[in-house]
Amino acid sequence: MNTNYDPQAEEINILQLSDSFFPTGMYTTSSGLEALFYSENKIKNPDELRTLITVYLEHQIGPADCTALGVSYGCIEMADINELIKVDRTIYSMKLIEEVRNASVRSGTQLLRCVNYFLPGNEFITKFQEAIKENKASGVYPVALAVASQSLGISKYNSGITLLYTFIVSIIGAALRLGMIQHLDGQKLIHELKPSILATVAKNINRPLSSIWQFTPGIDIFQIAHELMPSKMFIT
Amino acid sequence: MSSKRIPRVGIGGPVGSGKTMLIEQVVPLLYLKGYKVGIISNDVVSREDADRMRRNLATEKGLMAEDLVIGLATGGCPHTAVREDPSMNISVVEEMESKHDYLDLIIIESGGDNITTTFSPALADYFIYIIDVSGGDKYPRKRGLGIETCDLLVINKIDIAPSVGADLTVMDRDAKTVRGNKPYVFVNSRTGQGVNEVAENIIRDVLFEETPKALVKH
Numbered sequence A: 001m002n003t004n005y006d007p008q009a010e011e012i013n014i015l016q017l018s019d020s021f022f023p024t025g026m027y028t029t030s031s032g033l034e035a036l037f038y039s040e041n042k043i044k045n046p047d048e049l050r051t052l053i054t055v056y057l058e059h060q061i062g063p064a065d066c067t068a069l070g071v072s073y074g075c076i077e078m079a080d081i082n083e084l085i086k087v088d089r090t091i092y093s094m095k096l097i098e099e100v101r102n103a104s105v106r107s108g109t110q111l112l113r114c115v116n117y118f119l120p121g122n123e124f125i126t127k128f129q130e131a132i133k134e135n136k137a138s139g140v141y142p143v144a145l146a147v148a149s150q151s152l153g154i155s156k157y158n159s160g161i162t163l164l165y166t167f168i169v170s171i172i173g174a175a176l177r178l179g180m181i182q183h184l185d186g187q188k189l190i191h192e193l194k195p196s197i198l199a200t201v202a203k204n205i206n207r208p209l210s211s212i213w214q215f216t217p218g219i220d221i222f223q224i225a226h227e228l229m230p231s232k233m234f235i236t
Numbered sequence B: 001m002s003s004k005r006i007p008r009v010g011i012g013g014p015v016g017s018g019k020t021m022l023i024e025q026v027v028p029l030l031y032l033k034g035y036k037v038g039i040i041s042n043d044v045v046s047r048e049d050a051d052r053m054r055r056n057l058a059t060e061k062g063l064m065a066e067d068l069v070i071g072l073a074t075g076g077c078p079h080t081a082v083r084e085d086p087s088m089n090i091s092v093v094e095e096m097e098s099k100h101d102y103l104d105l106i107i108i109e110s111g112g113d114n115i116t117t118t119f120s121p122a123l124a125d126y127f128i129y130i131i132d133v134s135g136g137d138k139y140p141r142k143r144g145l146g147i148e149t150c151d152l153l154v155i156n157k158i159d160i161a162p163s164v165g166a167d168l169t170v171m172d173r174d175a176k177t178v179r180g181n182k183p184y185v186f187v188n189s190r191t192g193q194g195v196n197e198v199a200e201n202i203i204r205d206v207l208f209e210e211t212p213k214a215l216v217k218h
Helices: A007-018 A031-038 A045-079 A082-092 A098-118 A121-133 A141-151 A156-178 A183-204 A217-227 B018-032 B048-060 B078-082 B087-099 B145-149 B158-164 B166-178 B195-205
Strands: B008-012 B036-043 B070-073 B105-109 B126-132 B151-158 B182-185
Touching: A007 A141, A031 A156, A031 A217, A045 A082, A045 A141, A045 A156, A045 A183, A045 A217, A082 A098, A082 A121, A082 A141, A098 A121, A098 A141, A098 A217, A098 B087, A121 A141, A141 A156, A156 A183, A183 B182, B008 B018, B018 B036, B018 B048, B018 B105, B018 B126, B018 B195, B036 B048, B036 B078, B036 B087, B048 B070, B070 B087, B078 B087, B087 B105, B126 B145, B126 B195, B145 B166, B151 B166, B151 B195, B166 B182, B182 B195
Parallel strands: B008 B105, B008 B126, B036 B070, B036 B105, B126 B151, B151 B182
Antiparallel strands: none
């Protein structure tokens, strides 16, 4: 349970966790965008990128990762580490592409390590890290984010916003570096996606684990294509 | 998460300065002394360097298992991957440590980048920065964090100095001024000239001349 809750600090804690400066390595991921860049199905303009990200949010990150994060909050409040491990294993098994799975686990475990460094002694972070060390849990990112943000007094809803925001920043950052869009387009896209972020979190954050789902076969295919690329700039 | 930290050497330097070839020369020298090494190669846009080292050191020479050479993409941000946010590298290093606890050393090669590159102490215990003479003999006196702060400065490709108008005595003088008491070494990684000194520095300053794990009698 969180024993360090400071309502005055919640906003600044959200800013810290959602900052691209926060060391989770997400700048190394393109979520398959790099494979799309080198395929015949190129993103031709910011509108197409916005459509792709919206599909990601509404059909994968929302109903899968965001729901897992919401359920994790309930487990932490009940101090139920076994149920949290069940959520971890469920969302881990839903990450179908190996390099996506590995990147999520690496980001999650490093997130926990960093928060534990500046907020040592949190009981639930310690328990979850022990479960990871014993290979009972993977440390996949949405569950790790729930544990970390709850320890910092961030509400479940705001943690969901953080999850989706960090995701779209990482994919838009990749699009910028790939030259698909320009820097002003990137900020415009973030602005335009705000309603979608809010609606996706509201729709998915309180759903039970039994209702978790995702369906993005097209995205899965180009993420597999990325995994098979002989030469690449991004991990995913 | 790892049980025991294996000593780590970070190697950084500009594109084409010879980071990969230096590793290809140093690893066999360490192997001859009995030290077992794992390699993580951060590439900017490909796995070319990792594939080459795997083929050369593992497949052809048999100095290590093939899964001990790992290529890692950096999202186009090689200096970030070893300094500001080394989280992905740390994860991969720890995976290597937990799977291969018999290793004596892990070498982390940065993607080619600029003269401000440094390694986070959280990632590497010892930092080698490599430049080559083709950038001109002004390179050491231009300074930069990499040249100034690294534990060992390596100046490579000394054989082509006359062809590119680089005066090695100037580089030697400036390196001495910029580095103070910290070591630097001139090498030709293609022939292996000077590379033994790099290996000796690693054995002395990183491995503290300890007996290789494989040779320790239990």
